[in-house]
Each structure stands twice: as C-alpha cells, then as structure tokens.
Amino acid sequence: MLKSLLLRRDLLQPHLPQLIGLCTRSPIHLKSTISRRTFCSKMNDNIELDAAKKLAAETAVDQYVTEDTKVLGIGSGSTIVFVVQRLAERVWKEGTLSELICVPSSFQARQLILDHNLTLGDLDRNYKIDVYIDGADEVDSSLVLIKGGGGCLMQEKIVASCAKTVVIVADYTKRSLRLGEQWCKGIPIEVAPLAHVPVKHKIEELFGGEAQLRIALKKAGPIVTDNGNFLLDWRFVAKREYDWNEVNKAISLIPGVLETGLFVNMAHKCYFGMANGTLKVQSK
Numbered sequence: 001m002l003k004s005l006l007l008r009r010d011l012l013q014p015h016l017p018q019l020i021g022l023c024t025r026s027p028i029h030l031k032s033t034i035s036r037r038t039f040c041s042k043m044n045d046n047i048e049l050d051a052a053k054k055l056a057a058e059t060a061v062d063q064y065v066t067e068d069t070k071v072l073g074i075g076s077g078s079t080i081v082f083v084v085q086r087l088a089e090r091v092w093k094e095g096t097l098s099e100l101i102c103v104p105s106s107f108q109a110r111q112l113i114l115d116h117n118l119t120l121g122d123l124d125r126n127y128k129i130d131v132y133i134d135g136a137d138e139v140d141s142s143l144v145l146i147k148g149g150g151g152c153l154m155q156e157k158i159v160a161s162c163a164k165t166v167v168i169v170a171d172y173t174k175r176s177l178r179l180g181e182q183w184c185k186g187i188p189i190e191v192a193p194l195a196h197v198p199v200k201h202k203i204e205e206l207f208g209g210e211a212q213l214r215i216a217l218k219k220a221g222p223i224v225t226d227n228g229n230f231l232l233d234w235r236f237v238a239k240r241e242y243d244w245n246e247v248n249k250a251i252s253l254i255p256g257v258l259e260t261g262l263f264v265n266m267a268h269k270c271y272f273g274m275a276n277g278t279l280k281v282q283s284k
C-alpha cells in the first residue's frame with residue numbers, strides 16, 4: 001500500500017503539508033523530540049556543572065597548595081577529581097610540589113592519588129595535615145556542611161579533623177542559606193549494621209523527619225561503606241529550626257552511630273564555581 005502510494009506522488013503531492021504536520025505532531029514524535037531536548041539540556045547542565053567544579057577545584061589548589069604545604073588531605077566525590085588532576089599537573093607538568101604527601105579520605109581518593117602518581121600518605125605517619133580539600137553536598141551561610149552523599153563521611157571527617165585548614169570546593173548547586181534548601185536526600189549517618197533500626201527510630205523520635213537505610217542500586221541490599229558499615233539518610237523537617245551543632249552532638253551520642261555527615265565548625269573557606277563561569281568565595 002505504502003509502495004503504491006509512493007509511486008503515485010502526483011496524488012500525494014497536494015497533501016504533503018498536512019501529512020508532514022501530522023507526523024511532527026504524532027505523540028511518538030513529540031515524545032522523542034522532548035526526550036532529545038531533555039537529554040540535550042541534561043548534557044548542557046552537566047557540562048556547566050563540571051566547568052563550575054573545575055574552576056572551584058583549580059582555584060582552591062592554586063591558592064592553598066604551595067611549596068610550604070607538606071601534607072594535603074584529599075576528599076572524595078566528583079569535584080575532587082579536578083583537584084587531583086590539577087595537583088598532578090602542578091607536580092608532573094610544572095615540576096612543583098615535589099615533597100607533597102597526599103592523605104586519602106576514601107578508597108576513591110586513594111585510587112585517584114595512585115592513578116596520578118602522587119605520593120600516598122596515611123594517618124599513621126601523616127596525622128598532622130596542612131590543608132584538607134573536599135567537596136560537599138550542601139554548604140549553608142555559616143559554612144555548616146552536609147557531606148556523605150558519596151558515602152565517605154566518616155573517613156572524610158577524621159582526615160578533616162587532622163587538618164589546620166579545611167577548604168571546600170563545590171558547584172553552585174551546593175550553595176544555600178539554610179540546610180535543606182538544595183540537598184533533599186537527607187543527612188547521611190554512618191551506623192554499625194546491627195544498630196540501623198534502633199538508630200533510625202531514635203533520630204526520628206528526637207528530631208522528627210525520616211531516616212532511611214541507603215539501598216544499593218546495583219547490588220541487592222544496603223550500601224556498605226569503605227568501613228563496612230551502613231548509612232542512614234535522615235530527611236529532617238525542612239521547616240523546623242535546628243541548632244546543627246546540638247543535633248550533631250546528640251546524634252553522635254546515640255549508640256551505634258559512628259559518624260554524621262554534619263560538618264559543623266570545620267570548614268574555613270568554600271569556593272563555589274558559579275553557572276556564569278565566575279567564582280564565589282565564602283569564608284568563616
């Protein structure tokens with residue numbers, strides 16, 4: 001039928017505009033146009049986000065890592081990749097920072113240090129850290145951080161606590177006035193596996209909201225941290241006023257809680273790469 005129609009082009013010709021209109025308006029066509037557009041705008045968002053991360057990361061490295069920096073703590077996440085790349089450039093292309101030792105805060109950070117041929121340190125030998133650079137999931141106006149979206153909060157907090165200066169690098173989506181404005185996945189809390197249910201209920205009773213066990217995507221069951229523990233993501237009550245210092249202390253005291261993803265009074269400076277290619281710096 002189609003073949004015979006195509007052969008009679010003379011008959012089809014006058015109706016072509018309507019036919020084309022029909023085709024372009026068909027739901028399937030519309031759907032694929034929309035999904036192509038969504039795909040493209042997601043791609044653009046990612047390119048913009050990566051540029052913002054890179055700018056924040058490179059500026060922090062260039063301003064905070066000098067020949068006097070002997071030991072540097074390396075955080076975890078996607079922004080940290082740009083930090084390590086810039087460090088490798090400084091060491092291998094520019095021939096500087098030859099004595100720099102890097103202390104990792106996770107399996108990922110350790111791999112990054114090794115992959116870039118930087119000198120790997122550890123807290124046994126390098127427990128005095130000059131500068132710690134890390135990303136964050138959200139940073140409020142007082143530099144209180146939510147960390148642990150990538151599941152590495154416990155080692156991150158330990159390494160950060162050994163540093164004289166803690167510098168945060170992030171893209172513009174992490175910047176907020178109040179916690180919860182940007183990051184809606186909750187505050188990560190690392191717990192001993194056998195305690196995940198009692199800890200969940202205690203947090204909810206004390207502070208409201210809901211604490212959920214983090215489930216793996218490509219494995220059946222919960223996410224297991226680098227330290228062999230589970231994670232709860234506590235979605236607090238967004239409208240409630242919390243004193244994050246007090247909340248952090250209270251949650252840390254619950255038996256079975258190993259660490260919280262609330263970093264209070266730890267960060268000294270935060271570099272945000274903005275969507276328009278500029279940089280915003282926030283200090284204590």
Ligand SMILES: O=C(CO)[C@H](O)[C@H](O)COP(=O)(O)O
Binds near residue numbers: 079080137151
């Ligand atoms: O806390 C972290 C990992 O546990 C990361 O620093 C945080 O999730 C930010 O990651 P990214 O740089 O990918 O946005």
